[in-house]
Amino acid sequence: MAIKLQDLADSLGVELRGDGEARVRRVETLERADGECLCFFGDRRYRAALSATRAGAVILADNDERLCPVAALVSANPYLTYAWAARMLHPVPAVTGGRHPSAVVAESANVDPSAWIGATAVVEGDAEIRPRAFVGPGSIVGSGCRIGEDSRLVARVTLCQGTRIGKRALIHPGAVIGREGFGFAKDGERWVRIPQLGGVWLGDDVEVGANTTIDRGAIEDTLIADGAKLDNLIQIGHNCSIGENTAMAACSGVSGSTKIGSNCTIGGAVGMAGHLSIGDGVHFTGMAMVTRSFTEPGVYSSGIPAMPSVEWRRSAARFRHLDELARRLRDLEEKLKQTNTEPRQEPE
Numbered sequence: 189m190a191i192k193l194q195d196l197a198d199s200l201g202v203e204l205r206g207d208g209e210a211r212v213r214r215v216e217t218l219e220r221a222d223g224e225c226l227c228f229f230g231d232r233r234y235r236a237a238l239s240a241t242r243a244g245a246v247i248l249a250d251n252d253e254r255l256c257p258v259a260a261l262v263s264a265n266p267y268l269t270y271a272w273a274a275r276m277l278h279p280v281p282a283v284t285g286g287r288h289p290s291a292v293v294a295e296s297a298n299v300d301p302s303a304w305i306g307a308t309a310v311v312e313g314d315a316e317i318r319p320r321a322f323v324g325p326g327s328i329v330g331s332g333c334r335i336g337e338d339s340r341l342v343a344r345v346t347l348c349q350g351t352r353i354g355k356r357a358l359i360h361p362g363a364v365i366g367r368e369g370f371g372f373a374k375d376g377e378r379w380v381r382i383p384q385l386g387g388v389w390l391g392d393d394v395e396v397g398a399n400t401t402i403d404r405g406a407i408e409d410t411l412i413a414d415g416a417k418l419d420n421l422i423q424i425g426h427n428c429s430i431g432e433n434t435a436m437a438a439c440s441g442v443s444g445s446t447k448i449g450s451n452c453t454i455g456g457a458v459g460m461a462g463h464l465s466i467g468d469g470v471h472f473t474g475m476a477m478v479t480r481s482f483t484e485p486g487v488y489s490s491g492i493p494a495m496p497s498v499e500w501r502r503s504a505a506r507f508r509h510l511d512e513l514a515r516r517l518r519d520l521e522e523k524l525k526q527t528n529t530e531p532r533q534e535p536e
Contacts, residue, residue: 190211191277204262214277226243229246229256239255246258247266283338300320304321305317309324310328318337322342334351334352336392337356339355345365349387351365357393357396367404369403371426395416400420425443425444430448434448437453441460451468461478470485470488471487
């Protein structure tokens with residue numbers, strides 16, 4: 189769709205510097221853009237690309253406007269402005285109610301007429317699908333599940349029995365929500381599965397990435413609060429709780445019964461032990477190994493940054509000697525302490 193720059197600026201609440209009658213139709217990179225494209229600039233490393241762009245307009249901060257040879261949409265938060273602009277130029281298609289002929293819907297399921305059930309999707313008994321929800325091709329909605337208004341299961345999403353999804357949720361392909369948690373009791377040399385009797389509740393505006401899995405609770409429910417964003421390939425164990433507007437990057441894993449507060453960020457490949465409490469406003473950088481609770485807001489790290497292989501091998505070889513070095517240091521400190529406490533003899 190084409191939008192006049194002045195209309196776009198008014199909708200976004202930003203200042204336009206340029207021809208308000210010009211139109212843009214899509215977003216594009218600075219290098220590839222033509223006169224019908226809208227671009228975003230927020231990294232000074234791309235100043236050369238900004239100076240040479242042929243875009244119709246660029247979203248940027250006020251102090252970067254002097255570098256821009258085309259119309260500019262000047263924003264105090266360019267990245268956020270770009271997010272809203274991209275949504276306007278590339279809207280998600282409206283849901284058309286109905287069901288594909290190959291879909292299988294149980295008679296006892298309650299599907300709103302405005303919802304869509306895609307090709308080969310399965311909706312089991314007593315499931316409830318609210319207005320304008322989208323159940324994409326190959327998805328499975330288990331018995332007793334509930335999907336709120338305007339939520340979207342893109343494709344091949346599995347909601348296991350009793351899962352509850354709030355409004356405007358976005359679940360990406362391959363996600364599995366509500367599988368039985370990893371619970372076993374030892375019987376001699378054998379493992380005996382413990383029934384997982386809880387469910388999973390996802391709040392409003394939650395996003396779940398591709399091939400992410402969220403286990404159902406053992407007795408109580410696993411909870412993902414409003415506005416939480418989970419990237420691809422994340423594992424959430426049973427009885428976990430993720431607070432409002434917390435965002436987790438790909439390949440992270442959270443063991444069972446860990447509680448994470450609101451407005452946290454979890455970097456990529458972070459691992460968390462079970463039964464921990466993470467407070468509001470806690471931020472873990474990538475590769476952090478979280479083995480204890482953190483209740484105070486702040487940024488925490490533990491991953492080892494990459495370094496040249498020669499340096500790493502040298503450091504790894506020294507790890508084996510840390511205990512010996514610590515013992516020798518204690519011995520030296522003890523000897524020094526004894527030397528300092530011995531009475532001095534005055535010369536005759």
